Amino acid sequence: MSEHRIRNIFVQGPIxxxxxxxxxxxxxxxxxxxxxxxxxxxxxxxxxxxxxxxGIEYSCYEEMALLIMHKIRQDIFGEYELTCLHVYHSxxxxxxGEISLFVFTSSVHRKPAIDACAAxxxxxxxxxxxxxxxxxxxxxxxxxxxxx
Amino acid sequence: xxxxxxxxxxxxxxxEQAGVKTLQLVDQLDTDMLLTTLKAQYPFLGQSPYQLAMxxxxxxxxxxxxxxxxxxxxxxxxxx
Numbered sequence: 001m002s003e004h005r006i007r008n009i010f011v012q013g014p015i016x017x018x019x020x021x022x023x024x025x026x027x028x029x030x031x032x033x034x035x036x037x038x039x040x041x042x043x044x045x046x047x048x049x050x051x052x053x054x055g056i057e058y059s060c061y062e063e064m065a066l067l068i069m070h071k072i073r074q075d076i077f078g079e080y081e082l083t084c085l086h087v088y089h090s091x092x093x094x095x096x097g098e099i100s101l102f103v104f105t106s107s108v109h110r111k112p113a114i115d116a117c118a119a120x121x122x123x124x125x126x127x128x129x130x131x132x133x134x135x136x137x138x139x140x141x142x143x144x145x146x147x148x
Numbered sequence: 149x150x151x152x153x154x155x156x157x158x159x160x161x162x163x164e165q166a167g168v169k170t171l172q173l174v175d176q177l178d179t180d181m182l183l184t185t186l187k188a189q190y191p192f193l194g195q196s197p198y199q200l201a202m203x204x205x206x207x208x209x210x211x212x213x214x215x216x217x218x219x220x221x222x223x224x225x226x227x228x
Contacts, residue, residue, distance in 0.1 A: 060159075060227070101227075124227055125227060128227040129159070129222055129227075130225060130226060144226035145225075146226050146228065
């Protein structure tokens with residue numbers, strides 16, 4: 001499947017469970033799909049400087065991120081036999097416990113969906129120009145850095 | 149008449165430290181010269197990890213400027 005248009009993956013604020021289930025439901029009409037794999041990234045209540053993180057505020061280099069995501073999508077479609085691939089990433093404030101990343105892959109048989117989903121998550125963490133401020137209760141913050 | 153106009157974009161912790169998100173500079177010959185100019189005004193760049201992107205693509209090493217360009221200073225990512 002070739003991708004001709006650049007999709008916007010960014011949503012403002014947390015990704016809601018209702019949004020996720022709506023997207024799952026939207027695939028019910030695609031009768032050749034046998035398996036979906038879903039990854040949800042949730043903001044964790046890490047302890048930093050003796051305080052518990054209350055949320056992460058995400059920002060990005062949007063134009064570049066969308067181009068990179070477009071390229072990663074093309075690569076993943078080339079490597080794995082998928083029927084669909086959807087990625088959503090939050091911008092702005094996502095409170096602890098809420099979802100900031102939703103990767104959703106679908107295939108005729110389960111293995112490509114599972115493998116592609118895992119591969120996509122790794123590439124997002126490594127290659128997407130997105131930054132996050134971990135917010136603390138005393139109004140200070142720490143800039144997050146991915147372990148990749 | 150300047151030879152070129154370079155738009156510099158800061159992101160994340162680097163934008164916070166610089167106190168600015170966008171700068172316009174003129175008459176820069178290449179990325180080495182640009183970084184020297186920027187470090188003079190923002191010394192923290194000398195100790196901070198970052199990658200550079202030119203016109204939306206990651207670049208490595210010294211790149212000559214042929215025309216106007218947008219240079220982004222990208223601190224370590226935290227997406228996903």
